[in-house]
Amino acid sequence: MSVVVRFAPSPTGGLHIGGVRTALYNYLFARKHKGRFILRIEDTDQTRFVEGAEDYIINSLKWCGIEFNEGVHLGGPCVPYRQSERKELYAGYARQLIESGAGYYAFDTPTELDEMRARLEASGIKSPQYNSITRSTMKNSLTLPQEEVQRRVDAGDPYVIRLKVPRKEEVRFHDEVRGWVVIHSSQVDDKVLMKSDGMPTYHMANVVDDHTMGITHVIRGEEWLSSTPLHVLLYRAFGWEDTMPKFAHLPLILKPEGTGKLSKRDADKFPQFPLAFTDAEGKTYKGFKELGYLPEALINFLALLGWNPGGDEEIMDLDRMTEAFSLERIGKSGTKYDLAKAEWFNQVYLRKRTDEELIEPVKIELQKEGIEIPTDAFLLRFISLMKERVTFLKDFIAQGRYFFETPQVYDEGFKQNKWVPEAPVWMIEIAKQFETVENWQTSELESCLKHWVSKHELSLGKVLPAFRLAITGLGYGPVTFEVAQTIGKTETLLRLNKATEIK
RNA sequence: UCCCAUAUAGUCUAGUGGUUAGGAUAUGGCCCUUUCAAGGCCGAGACCCGAGUUCAAUUCUCGGUAUGGGAACCA
Structure with a gap:
């Protein structure tokens, strides 16, 4: 018998992370068994209906890479897929x-x-x-x-x-x-x-629909465990016990601190929605997407919240998860929602992407900040220099804004420690040296500066930090010569001269 | 209060009737990088409690406790 599963949310608001995980497990199970995956909308409570929630759910899952075979947005043999229409x-x-x-x-x-x-x-x-x-x-x-x-x-x-x-x-x-x-x-x-x-x-509706739609496995949250006997009684009353679906109740996702299951109402404390969501009061919550998460990272994180393939394997794409998935390996105990692990996944997946694959997402981040988008070649250099040190897409800008704009402020703490009294003079001198550099390459700049430092018997340990502050305004980042090469000669000289303003 | 479920480091987890109880993350230290990140090495950190069965229990049984869920003309 071929597998038929469904994800059946009610359109009462944003799709929170627990729902995404339920959808994911259903999706993996269906794919694993080459079955069908249905999206059904449970809108039987007219008082709680939220306009746009249905589209939001579909779009969110789509962003996550979770696709259906049939459902309210796709049609299929069991139309209609909206309970209010049934x-x-x-x-x-x-x-x-x-x-x-x-x-x-x-x-x-x-x-x-x-x-x-x-x-x-x-x-x-x-x-x-x-x-x-x-x-x-x-x-x-x-x-x-x-x-x-x-x-x-x-x-x-x-x-x-x-x-x-x-x-x-x-x-x-x-x-x-x-x-x-x-x-x-x-x-x-x-x-x-x-x-x-x-x-x-x-x-009533879930039993009738699951039966008429031929659902073979009901995979849902543990909050339904207590009412499952009622559902069994209903199947019995209808005489459908022979074809009753199998049940799999997923452990709940718990609040990161304190007690209780995670709920949409916690959304202002930590991210919970895949995409930005505006509630009935007009309050907007940022989604994982807006926060700079990659969908593959979110999905990988969620997949392992309550399920694991048995070994030490952690980094898995949807194909691999599908291959490894089984109901038997789903855990029984509730799991705390700890975003620290999600951040780690995001960092891993950010580095897994090629520089080229990051061009578009980074452009979007630049747009958000109103920064003029430079050439792809410039972006590629920027991405390759920054990729290893960011956790979120937004970090590219948060930590690398100086690639696009002359620093206006200089990191206070770093300045106090590293901006020695002689630094302004050094910067002017370095600018003069750099002016003579014909081949504006990292290696040339490096040897030029080092040559100058040794000629004047200065310490690289003092000059380099000051140089970094002058060029980037920060105390950390990629090798400063790389930055100088990327922003170009004119801008580098400008920043070195401007550094005399640093007090 | 009643019913149901669950219980391995801070967190996510693997695993076993006899193991130095494994991994990841987070965290501390060192190395590397004259920065930061990444990477490498090292460290600290767990079988809820009590009985029973057994030569032997973290693992099986029972009882507690704690946690979570449910007890709507909500899903």
Whole structure:
């Protein structure tokens, strides 16, 4: 049987990193088994719908290199892929449940439900549930006379449809990452399947869709583990138990500090979204892309957050991950979201790229800073000099701005230590020497300066740092002669002369 | 409170009934580079606790504890 998996986000905001990882694992699993990967949109909660979220999710995954075979944006044999457009389908199946006796109508108002919970709590019941015991005290088609139920339904009274969960039954299922999980049905309440607005709840919709779309493996976050017994009961109620998908619940990604699972609400504390995202209040959060992360680094980092191929292998592209991927090697425990490792991956991948491959991304960074874009040849030299010492794309500019602009400020700390009183005179002298250099090459400049230093019996250890400060304004960076060669003779002489201003 | 799951250095993890418990990252030091980064070398750092089974338990069993998730007409 060929594998069919799905990623089923709800369009309620930005796609956070946990979602990206879930999508990634589904993608890897599908590719590994040459199966199909579906993007389904779970928009059954109309009150939480966020405009543009769907496109955002698609674009984010695309940037990460995660592609689907079918889905809301691609079409496919199971259209529509948006749950709000499948409303009729669920209604039909809900009716089937009513007819078979597995489900029932409930007319209780939110106030009545609150009262019920309050009543139960008052009588010492710790977690009040609408279940096999309490349903007999509520207003539903199990307690109301048949005629009244019919009258209310015909009259259009608001109602929900609940699952009639069996009183005493052991529900067990095999989780692909955790093994057998057993829960007693008394722990499961009579969950709402169809809401009074006619929309299904997640529980109803995901079971119906997974079944009708032929999903073979449900790979999702651990937050769903507790409601899986309910889903199993639903498959049973529909008579679909034989073709029920396999479940694999992924360990949650936890906040880097403190406790709790990572949530979108933490986005202002640390990056969480692949691409920049603006929420309903108009607040914009930078994405990994905007922060200068490379998608291959993000993906590699995420892949290893909860999964590993078994050996020491760490640097893997999507092809390699696909080859190595298996559900069995997914970990069981929650993992802290530690960006230090992500930064390391980014540095590795930045260096893996050829200089040519970095031209375009670096141009974008320059644009952002409003810096005039020089020739590709200049850029290539710049990139090759800087590549080894940056972690993020933005570092090219943050640490190498002086390649494009004459320094206006000079690093204070370095200046105090290295800018000796004689330095201004030296710079003027060096400028004079450099003026005579015909062949403006690193090696020429180096030997010219060294020759001058030894002639005047000066120390290279004193002159070189001052030279660096004059040329770059900073205390670190590529070999200063390389910088001088790159920016050219005119600019070098200019900077040396300007250095007399340094106090 | 109830239910479920989980537990190896700060973090991500490998692994085993007998191992000097391995790797990565982060961190400290040294070398290299007259800088910074990269690289190289060295260092410190872990099997949640308690019983039981066993010649032997980090590994198996049970019990605690802690952490995380769930307990919506949210997903």
